[in-house]
Amino acid sequence: MNRQKRKEMILIISSFFIGGMVMYYISYFPFLRKDITKNYYSNNNTKVYEKNTLKEAIDKVYNSVVLIENVDETSSNSTGAGFIYKVDNKEAYILTNEHVITNEKEVKVTLSNNEYEIAKVLGKDEYLDLAVLKIDKSKVILAATFGKSEESNIGDTIITIGSPAGYEYRGTVTSGIISGKDRLVSTSLSTTKEDYIMDAIQIDAPINPGNSGGPLVNINGEVIGICTMKLVDSNIEGMGFATPIEIAQKYIEKLEKNEKIERPSIDATIVNIDDNIIDKSKIIIDKKITKGIVIIDVKEKGISEKAGLKKGDIIKKIDNIEIKNKAYFNYYLFKHQKNDNIKITYIRAGKENNTIMNLK
Numbered sequence: 386m387n388r389q390k391r392k393e394m395i396l397i398i399s400s401f402f403i404g405g406m407v408m409y410y411i412s413y414f415p416f417l418r419k420d421i422t423k424n425y426y427s428n429n430n431t432k433v434y435e436k437n438t439l440k441e442a443i444d445k446v447y448n449s450v451v452l453i454e455n456v457d458e459t460s461s462n463s464t465g466a467g468f469i470y471k472v473d474n475k476e477a478y479i480l481t482n483e484h485v486i487t488n489e490k491e492v493k494v495t496l497s498n499n500e501y502e503i504a505k506v507l508g509k510d511e512y513l514d515l516a517v518l519k520i521d522k523s524k525v526i527l528a529a530t531f532g533k534s535e536e537s538n539i540g541d542t543i544i545t546i547g548s549p550a551g552y553e554y555r556g557t558v559t560s561g562i563i564s565g566k567d568r569l570v571s572t573s574l575s576t577t578k579e580d581y582i583m584d585a586i587q588i589d590a591p592i593n594p595g596n597s598g599g600p601l602v603n604i605n606g607e608v609i610g611i612c613t614m615k616l617v618d619s620n621i622e623g624m625g626f627a628t629p630i631e632i633a634q635k636y637i638e639k640l641e642k643n644e645k646i647e648r649p650s651i652d653a654t655i656v657n658i659d660d661n662i663i664d665k666s667k668i669i670i671d672k673k674i675t676k677g678i679v680i681i682d683v684k685e686k687g688i689s690e691k692a693g694l695k696k697g698d699i700i701k702k703i704d705n706i707e708i709k710n711k712a713y714f715n716y717y718l719f720k721h722q723k724n725d726n727i728k729i730t731y732i733r734a735g736k737e738n739n740t741i742m743n744l745k
Contacts, residue, residue, distance in 0.1 A: 445606025532607025652687025
């Protein structure tokens with residue numbers, strides 16, 4: 386064996402020996418380990434102290450979250466969650482979903498310290514699915530802080546706090562990520578069961594009945610949304626939705642004052658293109674047309690009549706946005722204010738036409 390090969394062999398043997406000694410000392414002397422998992426281990430017991438915890442964020446909002454029970458005489462009709470977002474000299478204000486308190490007779494609010502108050506409903510709106518309640522501030526521990534969902538990203542960590550299955554599991558915390566933003570989700574109104582479209586943040590954190598109205602919280606402990614619904618299907622898992630907090634902030638003062646939220650109307654009765662009433666109205670629809678809405682009645686001297694629309698017209702677009710059905714039409718219509726001009730694209734006698742409508 387020549388000198389060069391002998392040096393290489395000695396180097397290899399030395400490397401194995403040094404590596405083995407290093408592993409031996411790391412195994413028997415834990416303080417030499419680099420903190421990779423962010424956990425500390427005691428010498429006596431297997432106790433894990435988690436450094437990457439969500440506790441700090443949870444602590445900033447947890448005691449603002451309340452259980453809401455819609456009470457009918459002695460029984461609780463429905464339960465949900467809400468959170469205190471403001472406290473003044475005398476009272477505390479709670480934000481929740483409208484469907485949590487639908488047809489309320491008495492609304493009982495239980496705080497995180499198990500104290501409870503009978504709340505006053507200040508205002509609510511079915512389309513927004515939002516409601517504002519008021520209680521005495523004497524038992525309140527904390528008010529939550531609003532964040533900005535607009536600044537959040539897909540993949541960001543989020544936390545939910547609510548009362549799945551009611552009183553027994555109040556204050557349940559779950560976590561996950563933002564799975565999608567700017568979702569348009571179809572759902573139904575509580576009273577009329579009419580379909581409407583809601584803007585939503587999609588999340589994968591587990592939510593259940595009783596989470597409705599509870600806060601969606603970012604990693605900084607700020608509320609960026611209101612948990613509203615989940616998709617329930619045997620083939621679907623982990624698809625929950627929250628209303629962005631910016632929507633609530635836009636209308637919250639009106640709800641506090643119980644002011645009606647005005648929405649524009651086109652002064653016409655509209656139905657989905659597959660509605661049975663169309664046949665009864667003796668309106669003939671080309672079978673090739675599968676999307677849009679049909680006007681079945683026009684108010685005399687109303688804005689639709691002034692815009693030239695008639696019974697039997699099929700509205701296909703609003704402001705050049707294709708309309709799938711009545712829910713989508715109302716969604717885009719309600720984004721406008723009175724006196725706005727909108728462009729309506731409609732079909733009459735097989736021909737596509739456009740008209741400008743001034744909303745009143």
